[in-house]
Amino acid sequence: GNSVTQMEGPVTLSEEAFLTINCTYTATGYPSLFWYVQYPGEGLQLLLKATKADDKGSNKGFEATYRKETTSFHLEKGSVQVSDSAVYFCALSDLRGSQGNLIFGKGTKLSVKP
Amino acid sequence: DAGVTQSPTHLIKTRGQHVTLRCSPISGHKSVSWYQQVLGQGPQFIFQYYEKEERGRGNFPDRFSARQFPNYSSELNVNALLLGDSALYLCASSSLLAAGPPYNEQFFGPGTRLTVL
Numbered sequence: 001g002n003s004v005t006q007m008e009g010p011v012t013l014s015e016e017a018f019l020t021i022n023c024t025y026t027a028t029g030y031p032s033l034f035w036y037v038q039y040p041g042e043g044l045q046l047l048l049k050a051t052k053a054d055d056k057g058s059n060k061g062f063e064a065t066y067r068k069e070t071t072s073f074h075l076e077k078g079s080v081q082v083s084d085s086a087v088y089f090c091a092l093s094d095l096r097g098s099q100g101n102l103i104f105g106k107g108t109k110l111s112v113k114p
Numbered sequence: 115d116a117g118v119t120q121s122p123t124h125l126i127k128t129r130g131q132h133v134t135l136r137c138s139p140i141s142g143h144k145s146v147s148w149y150q151q152v153l154g155q156g157p158q159f160i161f162q163y164y165e166k167e168e169r170g171r172g173n174f175p176d177r178f179s180a181r182q183f184p185n186y187s188s189e190l191n192v193n194a195l196l197l198g199d200s201a202l203y204l205c206a207s208s209s210l211l212a213a214g215p216p217y218n219e220q221f222f223g224p225g226t227r228l229t230v231l
Contacts, residue, residue, distance in 0.1 A: 004156075036222075043118070043204060043222035044157070089156050101147055101170055102220065104156030 002027045006090045006105035013112050019077040021108045023064075023090035026071065031092040033057075033066050033073040034102070038087045047075075047088070080112045116141070118207050118223035126229045127195050135190040135226045139207030145169075146188040147220060148180060149204040157204055163188055192228075200230045 007022040025033065032051045036044040048057030053068035062077045073090060090105040119138045127133050139146050145164040149157035162170035163182035177193045186207075192199055206220040 041224075043224045044206075045222070046219050049219075091156075094159070101159045101162055101172075102149075102157070103159070106154070106156050 002031070002092060002094050002103050004090050004092055004103055004105040006088075006108055008106070009087075009109040011108060011110050013080055013110070015082055015112055015114050016079045017112075019075070019080045019084075019110070021075040021088055021090075021110070023073045023075065023105060024071050025073065025090075025092050027092055030068075031094070033064070034091045034093075035062070035064055035073070035075050036089040036091060036104075038089065038107070040086070044089065080110070082112045082114055085110055085112045118205055118221050120203075120205050120223040120226050122226060123224070124227045124229075126231065128231050129195055129197060131195050131230075133192050133195060133228060135192075135203050135205075135228070137188045137190070137205030137207075137223060139186050139188070139205075140221055143207035143209050143221070144186055145208045146182055146186065147206045147208075148188070148190045149206065150174070151202040151204055151225070153201070160190070195230045197230050200228060202227050 003026045005024050034049045035047040037047045038044050047062055048059040050057040050066035053066055056065045064073050064075045066073055087107045087109045089107045091102045094101050094103050121136045147162040148160040150160055151157040159172040160174050161180045166182045180190045182188045202225040204225045205223045208220045
């Protein structure tokens with residue numbers, strides 16, 4: 001079945017460091033791919049998305065490119081800030097049937113130190 | 115505009131009890147989905163409702179049920195609670211049925227934290 005695998009955390013970085021969080025997926029068809037962020041005590045917020053191969057999603061300095069050949073959607077940011085500390089979830093849209101709901105990875109906790 | 119709201123925020127129950135969780139979608143959204151997020155894991159899809167009809171169900175036992183009301187709010191019911199039902203229950207609303215292309219975003223509420231003792 002469809003699934004998402006993302007790198008395990010926690011990830012601890014210093015402010016202004018480069019961030020990469022790896023995400024790979026298994027899916028039939030051509031799902032859309034997403035990164036969601038969850039700040040402490042809050043629900044999920046969509047960070048960025050890509051709906052077809054080679055699309056690059058970007059938001060707030062974060063980027064991810066939909067790579068069909070490697071079935072990957074790695075999240076990157078050139079210079080992280082303390083305010084980026086959160087849990088990041090990679091997800092894909094499950095297009096089986098007509099529901100199109102989301103399948104999430106286990107999440108990667110990011111801590112950024114000043 | 116108000117986002118997705120959920121009530122209650124926290125809930126403590128004992129094994130065998132029943133629980134009802136509530137969700138109000140963003141105004142104008144007709145689709146509501148429920149997810150279970152166990153501590154340290156990603157959310158898992160439980161149900162989707164659209165226009166008051168069940169449109170999708172995840173791999174959860176029949177103890178879990180839900181419904182959607184004419185005003186598009188929704189309830190998630192869990193019977194015969196088990197310790198393993200302890201989790202954050204998230205509700206998400208969207209304006210269209212599918213989350214795939216043409217993509218429409220799912221907006222998540224803050225969740226209800228259920229603890230089963």
